[in-house]
Amino acid sequence: MRKPTAVRVPEHSALGRRSPAALLLVLFAVLIWAAWVGDYDLSIFFDSTQRSAALDRLGSFLAAFVSPELSGDYLARCLELAGDTLAIACLGTALAVLGGLALALLSSSNGLLGGVPGRSSAWMRVLRESCRLLQDILRGVPDFAWAVIFIPLVGLGPAAGILAIFVNVSGILARVYSELFDALPPSRLEPLRSAGIGRLPAVLYGxxxxxxxxxxxxxxLRWECSVRNAAVIGAVGGGGLGSEIIHRLGYGEYGKVMTVMVFLLLLTLGSDQISRLVRTAFGEADERAASWGLIEARRRVLRLAACIVFALGLSLLWVLPSLGSGHRTGLWERLGEAQRIFGDLLxxxxxxxxxxxxxxxxxLSMAIIATFLATLAAAFLAAPASRILGHSAWLGTALRFAATVSRTIPEVFWALLLVSFLRHGSLPGMLALALHSGGLLLRLFAESADAIPSRQLDAVRDASASRAKTFVYAVLPRVAPxxxxxxxxxxxSNLRTSIVLGIVGAAGLGFxxxxAFEWFRFREAGTYLILMVGFAFLLDRLSRSLGFARARLG
Amino acid sequence: MSKRPEASPAAVRLRAASLAFGQRQILQDLDLEIPSGQAVALIGPSGVGKTSLLRVLTGAQALQAGSAELLGENPQTLKGAKLRALLLRVGHLYQNDALVPGLRAVHNVLVGRLGRWSLLRSIISLIWPRDVELARAAMARVGLEDRLAAPISNLSGGERQRVALARLLVQNPELILADEPVAALDPRLAREVIELLVGLAKEEGRSCLVSLHDWEIVGPYFDRVIALKDGRWFFDGPPGDFLPEALAELYVDEKANGGPRA
Structure with missing residues (x-):
């Protein structure tokens, strides 16, 4: 589950300097362009045969909703698959921590290739810049695309999932880590360097x-995302719950789909909870650390190390039997194939x-229209959903509950469901994004409306005597920014996710x-990869130039 | 200047050293020789070039003319592992302790061992401190044995400077270069730290060169005082020969210029 993270309003946002009329005009133009370019096939709503087929599928799914497959065998199977997904996420992330750390140390100016004044050479700068480029590529190609690339090399199954998470998350973590390193003043390192300490130990200690x-x-946070993403990677053949859901959807076994969905939700909610617990434990430990003696500190370190080794060991044992199962050919043939695929991609x-x-x-269109619809819906529903402004208590509760459900289901699962009702196309992708972000925004909007002191509202309400007017005059101006x-x-966030939705049948670059990759058209796939990297790069630039504080990276 | 035995080269030697930042002449054709085992105070107002002189000695600042020698080797031309091996024999003390705030005192003291440890040992020690007894003994020497496990953020300014001294003890250098090590401390603490620093240096026959802003602190601890003014030696001799009139003249510029310069 994505936690709704409130965003700090930047003080010097580029948006604040433009006139509202010009902004509205731009928004209008962008929406028209997006609607035109998005190629939305609305015939399913208007054509009676298509509509009744879709309603049939919806009906059978809703029937399954109340009667999920609960046989002991199938539950055991789902539990095993959930274990696979969790193990893939843990192993992939653990490897990515090492990879990300190494890459960050090589690309930070406070790292191994950092400039010691007067002693940094040209080749160091070149190497550092190429490591930064590598970061952007690993990050810019989404994990599912990496999985698609790795499947021909290591076969279907967890190995592809682990590799995909390792590679993509390495890039993401390297970026975050190196930004953290860069934020430190270089003077932190100088005392260590001038004591004759080598580069690596100086960086490790300083x-x-x-x-x-x-x-x-x-x-x-990244591990949490990996658990969610491991499920998505499954949908392209990376093993785990995702593979199962695609299978069952294909055969129309909605009862089983429902069961898998429940497991997926439990898994994402569970990982959310685990990481919250770990974070709290670390926070408390940090506060009390000052009072520990050396023995106590050592004991804590040992315990932490034991926990990590245990979790990773268990993950490894869990996936080990299925790791080799995807191999169809010998190592050399696969290496040859790898060379051919990467050669073509490059x-x-x-x-x-x-x-x-x-x-x-x-x-782009899916993300833009979805965000617009979600914002519009959230803005209209914010007043009834808020605790202070709402008409009736039960409507507010119902809306808040719907919002919670809507944002708890990840976009990819919404997309899977919608694709199975509406068939492949941009419409289900857009709706999936809109449903998830609508739930998220509704919660944030209602909260920000509730944050207004009630006596200020009472003053306006007494004067105008209308809830609608109170909302427009007293609430909207305060919460709009x-x-x-x-x-x-x-x-x-939707722009990034929008690519990923392509793999589960929504349209766009991901699709x-x-x-192209599945039809062995690797040189065509290479073009799309370049576009993905470029897309991620432009998005980085855009969000930075708009000046919004980013709570999440990736 | 005393004649040194041929076996142990001078701790510090400058020959016709010159350095200028733009129009400002920091060092003008300077000579300096500090025999091993001597405790020397380098005094002068802020901005006179004391820090630059120390940076020249560690090779962090290039000279425009002349040469510098540290323990018989030239830090200006050495690179990589050889420079590191030389710097390992030289201990540093800074104004702002230069400790790692995120680490406990014990790790900070053991940073003095890093140059001698293998990479693997350094990494293990970051999680599970090695040579703890060595660190404990060093902390005991500076009177902080009970603070071994304390995070640096919990220590006072004086305690941090003592931890930095303990780190020097663990590093066991032949020469200590200290750049305004007590400028951030009040006079009483400053005196304690200087006494400890010079005492620790002399016990093992180490040389030390300590730059100080404040003449008052030189006290009875140092063998020799050198003063830098306008890029030249203004004074060089035993502390007892340094007269109040000379002191007034040394610091006259600072008053005229309205305070210290960077």
Whole structure:
């Protein structure tokens, strides 16, 4: 589950300097463009045969909703698959911590290749810059795309999932870690360097301890995301619950789909809870650490190490039997194949650039329209959903409950469900994003409305005597900047997710990539990969230039 | 200047050293020789070039002319492992203790061992401190035995400077270079730290060169005082020969310029 993170409104946002009329005009133009380019097939709502088929599918799913498959065998199977997903996430993230740390040490200016004044050489700078580029590539290609790339090499199953998470999360963590390292003044290192201490120990002692707690909390956050993403990777053949859900959807076994969905929800909620517990435990430990003696500190370290070794060991034992199962051919043949695939990916066929750009347009459109619809819905429902402004208590409770359900189900699962009712296309992708972000925004909007002191509202209410007018005159002006900032933050998140939705059958760049790759058109797939990296790069730039504080990276 | 035995080279030697930042001449054709075992105070107002002189000695600042020698080797031309091996024999003390705030005192003291440890040992020690007895003994020497496990953020300014001294003890250098080590402390603490620093240096026959802003602290601890003014030696001799009139003249610029310069 994504935690709704309120975004700080930036003081010097680029948005604040423009006139409202101009902004509305731009918004209108963007929406028209998005609706036109997104290629939304609405015939399912208007064509009676299509509509009744979709309603049939919805009906059978709703029937399954109340009667999920609960046989002991199937529950045991789901438990095993949930274990797979969790193990993939743990092992992938653990490897990524090592990979990310190494890459961050190589790309930070306070790291191994950092400039000692007067003694940094040109090749160090070149190496550092290439490590930063590598970071961007690992990060820019989403984990599911990495899984698609790895499957021909290591076969279907957990190995592809682990590798995909390892590679992608390495890039993400390297970026976060190196930003943390860079934030330290270089003078922290000089005393160590001038005492004749080598580069690596100097960085280990001078840099790492100073960023320990943000480093830890980002890593936990990433692990949480990995659990969710491991399920998604499953949907392209990376093993675990995701593979199962795709299978069962394909056969229309909605009872089983329902069961798997419940397991998925429990898994994501569970990992959320675990990371919250760990974070609290670390926070408390940090506060009390000052009073520990050396013996106590050692005991704590040993216990932590034992926990980590235990979790990773268990994960490894869990997936070990299925690790080798995907191999069809010998090592050498696979290496040859790897060489061919990567060779093709790295020499993309730019003839497909036009097609890729069109697909990027669809991806953009899904995110833009979905964010707009979600913001609109949340803005209208915020008043009834808020505790102070709401008409009736039960309507408010019902809305808040719906919002919770809506945002607890990850976008990818919404997309899976909607694709099975509405069939492949941009419409289910857009709706999936809108449903998830609508729930998230509604909660944030209602909370910010509730944060207004009630006596200020009473004054306006007494004068105007209308709830609607109170809302427009007393509430809206105060919450608008906050709402807009959150909507933009959500747009950024949706733009990233929008690519991923392509793999589960929604349209756009992700879909094109998966399709090309599965038909062995690797040079075409390479073009889409370049676009994905470019997409991520532009998004980084955009969000930075708009000046919004980002609570999450990746 | 006393004649040194050929077996142990001078701790510090400058020959015709010159350094300028733009128009400002920091060092003008300076010579300096500190025999091993001597405790020397380098005094002068802020901004006179004391820090630059110390940075020249560690090779962090290049000279424009002349040469520098540290323990018989030239830090200006050494690189990589050889420079590290030389710096390992030299201990540093800074104005702002330069400890790692995120680590406990014991780790900070053991940083003095890092140059001698293998990488693996350094990594293990970060989690599980090695050579704890060595660190404990050093902390006992500076009177902080009971603070071994304390996080640096819980220590006072004077205690931090003592931890930095304990780190020097663990590093066991032949020469200590200290740059305004007590500028951030009140006079009583400052005197204690200087007494401890010079005492620790002399016990093992180490040399030390300590830059000080404040003449008052030089007291009875040092063998020799050198004073820098306008890029030249203003004074060089035993502390007893340094007269109040000379002191007034040394610091006259600072008053005229309205305070210390960077």
């Amino acid at each position: 840099v790492l301890p100073n960023v320990r707690s943000p480093l830890l909390s980002f890593t936990l 020499s993309p066929d730019l003839g497909y650039l036009g097609q890729g750009l069109a697909a990027s347009g669809v991806t 906050h709402w807009i900032a959150n909507a933009f933050f959500q747009l950024e 094109q990539f998966k399709y």
